[in-house]
Amino acid sequence: MKKKHEQLLSEILTHLGEDRSRYYHAVSPPVIQTSNFAFKDTASFRAAFLDERAHHLYTRGNNPTTGILRQKIAALENTEDALVFASGAAAMACAVLANVSSGDHVICVENPYSWTHKLVSRMLSRFGVSGTFVKGDDVDEIVKIIRPETKVLILESPNSITFGIQDLPECGRLCQERGIISIVDNSYASPLFQNPALYGIDIVMHTCSKYLNGHSDVVAGALCGSKAMMDRIFYSEFMTLGPALAPHDANLVIRGIRTLELRMNRVFETGLKVARFLQDHPRVERVIHPFLPDFPQYDLAKKQMSGTGGLFSFILKATSKEEVNRMVDGLQCFLMAVSWGGHESLVLPFSIFHDIPGRENPVYPYNLIRLYTGLEDPDYLIDDLAQALNRH
Numbered sequence: 001m002k003k004k005h006e007q008l009l010s011e012i013l014t015h016l017g018e019d020r021s022r023y024y025h026a027v028s029p030p031v032i033q034t035s036n037f038a039f040k041d042t043a044s045f046r047a048a049f050l051d052e053r054a055h056h057l058y059t060r061g062n063n064p065t066t067g068i069l070r071q072k073i074a075a076l077e078n079t080e081d082a083l084v085f086a087s088g089a090a091a092m093a094c095a096v097l098a099n100v101s102s103g104d105h106v107i108c109v110e111n112p113y114s115w116t117h118k119l120v121s122r123m124l125s126r127f128g129v130s131g132t133f134v135k136g137d138d139v140d141e142i143v144k145i146i147r148p149e150t151k152v153l154i155l156e157s158p159n160s161i162t163f164g165i166q167d168l169p170e171c172g173r174l175c176q177e178r179g180i181i182s183i184v185d186n187s188y189a190s191p192l193f194q195n196p197a198l199y200g201i202d203i204v205m206h207t208c209s210k211y212l213n214g215h216s217d218v219v220a221g222a223l224c225g226s227k228a229m230m231d232r233i234f235y236s237e238f239m240t241l242g243p244a245l246a247p248h249d250a251n252l253v254i255r256g257i258r259t260l261e262l263r264m265n266r267v268f269e270t271g272l273k274v275a276r277f278l279q280d281h282p283r284v285e286r287v288i289h290p291f292l293p294d295f296p297q298y299d300l301a302k303k304q305m306s307g308t309g310g311l312f313s314f315i316l317k318a319t320s321k322e323e324v325n326r327m328v329d330g331l332q333c334f335l336m337a338v339s340w341g342g343h344e345s346l347v348l349p350f351s352i353f354h355d356i357p358g359r360e361n362p363v364y365p366y367n368l369i370r371l372y373t374g375l376e377d378p379d380y381l382i383d384d385l386a387q388a389l390n391r392h
């Protein structure tokens with residue numbers, strides 16, 4: 001049977017955190033749709049104020065429905081505790097803000113998720129916190145830019161467009177030696193295929209909008225770490241900025257997480273099959289997928305991840321933006337959209353970011369196309385790609 005750390009994966013997804021005797025033995029937990037909680041006497045009311053983390057006082061802090069989700073996500077990442085947020089972006093912002101003060105410095109891997117980039121490049125500087133971006137594929141390069149005031153290292157491994165990877169055990173060790181807080185955006189691999197806390201990473205961040213929910217109907221996020229770190233974030237950013245996840249959305253993510261293992265294994269297999277088809281196609285210059293042997297960091301990818309999910313990119317042989325657009329417009333089964341991790345296959349062509357007035361030097365070439373393969377039959381997706389590629 002498949003174990004997740006000390007617990008059975010099936011146990012976490014199906015039972016952990018659920019106390020059915022408290023709600024009529026209902027199989028699905030109720031949505032405890034309440035803002036506040038009443039107390040039977042002054043002593044219990046006072047006790048809740050003294051330790052809000054351990055009590056249900058007000059839903060901006062704790063709520064029983066979000067509590068079930070927190071326990072499952074913490075167990076999946078093998079951390080003591082987790083907090084859930086109204087978005088992944090809120091989770092990342094709170095993780096960073098909780099660990100810096102004016103005068104501090106953060107290091108961030110280059111070209112991270114766009115709003116992580118904005119946080120480091122635009123927002124932190126308003127509060128006297130400086131940031132440096134680093135390529136991330138060479139730990140020695142990270143060591144070189146560490147300053148005495150460096151407090152946080154923000155990683156995203158793999159990146160969700162280039163799939164660039166950082167050596168997580170090396171980065172974890174480095175940060176522990178230097179007293180730097182390490183944060184990893186683990187959204188790409190999901191907790192099923194990579195667990196950064198096992199490599200000494202302090203805070204594991206997820207967007208639950210992608211694989212954890214898996215149905216493209218909720219925006220949510222999570223942070224996983226030690227009880228002390230989660231306490232610290234709870235009593236500062238979590239309670240003051242108020243990014244709590246609504247109980248109804250938490251319940252939808254609990255519903256989605258039941259099938260995490262099924263979905264991840266399916267999209268991983270489909271993604272590789274579709275990637276191999278593209279690799280052999282004469283109109284494709286290169287496929288960028290961390291589990292294909294020609295990926296530059298293939299060995300490291302295999303070492304620290306046990307799978308990849310359904311996201312990868314490819315470079316189309318094309319001499320103009322229009323040629324790329326024609327191919328993408330010819331796809332019938334891939335929806336054209338941002339995001340990923342749901343049931344539906346998606347395509348994101350980087351040609352749309354070119355020639356935008358006021359935005360010079362797009363980061364990625366116009367012939368880069370990102371695909372997400374969902375839960376459909378792989379041959380259904382391959383047939384669609386074949387007809388679109390063969391059209392020109």
Ligand SMILES: *Cc1c(COP(=O)(O)O)cnc(C)c1O
Pocket residue numbers: 087088089090113160185187188206207208209210219220221339
């Ligand atoms: C989507 C995404 C986020 C942000 O999550 P939201 O839930 O949309 O706020 C962060 N990191 C990665 C890698 C993502 O793909």
